[in-house]
Amino acid sequence: MLNEKAVSRKQQRFFGMVRAAQKGEMENPPPEISKVAATTSMSSVKKFAKTKHKGLPEKKKIEEEIKTNRRISFPEMQKRIRDAEERRRNQKKESEKLYIDIKRKGIKFYDKKGTGRIKKGKKVYD
Numbered sequence: 288m289l290n291e292k293a294v295s296r297k298q299q300r301f302f303g304m305v306r307a308a309q310k311g312e313m314e315n316p317p318p319e320i321s322k323v324a325a326t327t328s329m330s331s332v333k334k335f336a337k338t339k340h341k342g343l344p345e346k347k348k349i350e351e352e353i354k355t356n357r358r359i360s361f362p363e364m365q366k367r368i369r370d371a372e373e374r375r376r377n378q379k380k381e382s383e384k385l386y387i388d389i390k391r392k393g394i395k396f397y398d399k400k401g402t403g404r405i406k407k408g409k410k411v412y413d
Contacts, residue, residue: 291334293336296343297345297347298335298347301320302332309329309332
């Protein structure tokens with residue numbers, strides 16, 4: 288984990304429970320805690336769990352929560368729609384280019400002998 292320090296009291300408590308589950312002190316831990324306990328190293332969990340509460344918020348504010356409270360003006364909404372349509376058109380063009388490239392040249396592969404393409408069911412090396 289990058290930070291190695293809890294950013295909220297809730298996160299610190301959660302990692303305290305994860306640490307207890309890793310040490311075997313917690314009977315029947317919830318699935319969320321079991322999953323994190325299995326995938327996170329004990330040293331990382333220990334660093335998160337030992338974070339001091341002083342100065343930490345109860346819960347970290349998420350940027351999305353702040354954004355949802357803001358009203359969007361009509362011109363800004365139109366701009367977002369145009370941008371999304373443009374992105375979709377570009378994705379479609381790229382997809383079509385890739386499809387045509389695969390149809391013409393075949394599918395790329397790599398094996399012990401080298402690189403090549405599969406054309407009409409046969410391997411053709413470069």
